[in-house]
Amino acid sequence: MSEVDVNQMELPVVDARTQDRITDEQAQFFLDNGFLVIRNVVVGEELSLIQAEMMKLYEKGVNGASDDNDFMYGKGVKSGQSVLKRVEYVIDKSDPMKVLLGHPFILRSVEKLQGPNFIPTWDSMVLKAPNEGIVVPWHRDAAVPDGCEDKHPIFNVDFYLDQADLSTCLWVIPGSNKWSKEAYEERCKRPGFSTEEAIPVPMQPGDVIFHDIEVLHGSPDGDGNPLRRTVYYEFRPGEIEAGFGPHTLEYLSLKQNMLLDCIERRKQAAYTQGENAYAYRPNGGFAIREPKKPQQYRYAHEQYWRR
Template sequence: MGTIHVDIPFVDAAAQDCITDEQAQFFLDNGFLVVRNVIVGEELELVQAEMQALYEKGEAGGEGDPDYMYGTGVKSGQPVLRRVEYVIEKSDPMKVLLGHPFILRSVEKLQGSNFIATWDSMVLKAPNEGIIVPWHRDAAVPDGCTDPRPIFNVDFYLDEADLKTCLWVIPGSNKWSKEEAEKRCKEPGFTTEDAIPVPMQPGDVIFHNIEVLHGSPSGDGNPLRRTVYYEFRPGEIEAEFGPHTLEYLSLKQHLLLDCIERRKRAPYAQQGETPFSYKPKGAFAIAAPKQPSQYRYAHEEYWRR
């Protein structure tokens, strides 16, 4: 395999209120899209501080909390924090971030008006202990699903990601068969001949399809890299195939509406931004908003049996 080159479009959230048709097509074709300047100024500082507090809590010994997940450090051989689940429940600025209008308008453009916000997590590489993330897909489109709309993560970068810590992607691998993807993932080592690195700055975002192959090498002298992942799914796909129950979809709709309202009231939200209007249609229409009873709807409590 030879070295590849992909012209990544420049998307600036400070200069536009949604991704363009051309940028959407790049994402559909390649499985990823980089958006610059999504979180800036005071909001970026707040989100960084909130996630730093969660990181420090986990590093101080949160092994007994199932929301804090650990791997083995490449240098120390000791447990090292690698992931924190349900960050929206743990932080008010993360609730406000879910209501970001550029993100939600872009999600709606790609998935339609009935989209559902599902997972919310922070994934990180600890300083000097970066754990390798082998080539993988986050998940698979459900068997039997012919809906072409993508299921994807929105990855908010809170730290610079250079070549030591950044994500690598294989453009177009979101369209590969299961067999092609599994064959590539089984190749030994973290080879990158058919991949490209995606360096990022704090406040930048990557949209990445759950079926695009991606990963990152282990760190050696790497700085801390924190990334918050929000996943979105078209409601029609989720309703027909799961994995969550229909009750979960309704609960998460009201949670999203609450977060949009919180953003309207946040004094640090970017001046001049137009709030997103979440108006699901048909069977997904919302008669009246309800105050969420909680912000942590544990996935395992809403799996379909």
């Protein structure tokens, strides 16, 4: 996409308060550009609960959870000291995060893009510590497996818990999800955090970005930045996972049952009453014939890699 196209780009207006899933036109924008912004997904009591829960995890990490491998650190840009940058498996660590996984707008939209056999995979909180925002260089999260001709996208759902202004927000390069490996590698080798061809994506608490794992994105380091917490839930089409991995078939079944449990939890939550709950009905070889109560909510990826 040329610089002129980027400068003239108009983002679709997607508001979770006025629709129950993304539209065909919004889905096409995502497929074409590799990202989609959705406003007002998490609001009211649910937003307050999640913000409080994730603040507890942030404070735990800041106060020295370095012996827990789920808490990851980087070098602060101002102090040079160890700074919390990521927390893994947040669904396991918080009941409101389990309820969030069952969000009906999100799941209906995931199904629209991936089909009914989608699988929840990664769940993490990524953050920029106050005044210590660590640069996130231009990157792709992953690559679609070699030989995969399935056109359904693999993507993250990014829930913003804090305002992200120009000092902390994500930058994306629209359409780079369709770039060749060579074009992607050339762009990432450019020195510094160049915003050529890119657009910033400011966000408010409760807003969401869908971003394709192959779209180029990143963020500059912070300069007096406030705290910015973003929760990432990744979803993958079951057909791609079953055919190419990286997880075993056992993992897929475990995560399907975990998703069913989280949907039921959402139905019971006091702050979700009146919602039109999502019905998860995977089909064919992915059909769930005997749902099982999950024994845990932390299925460590390395224990389920294909050998």
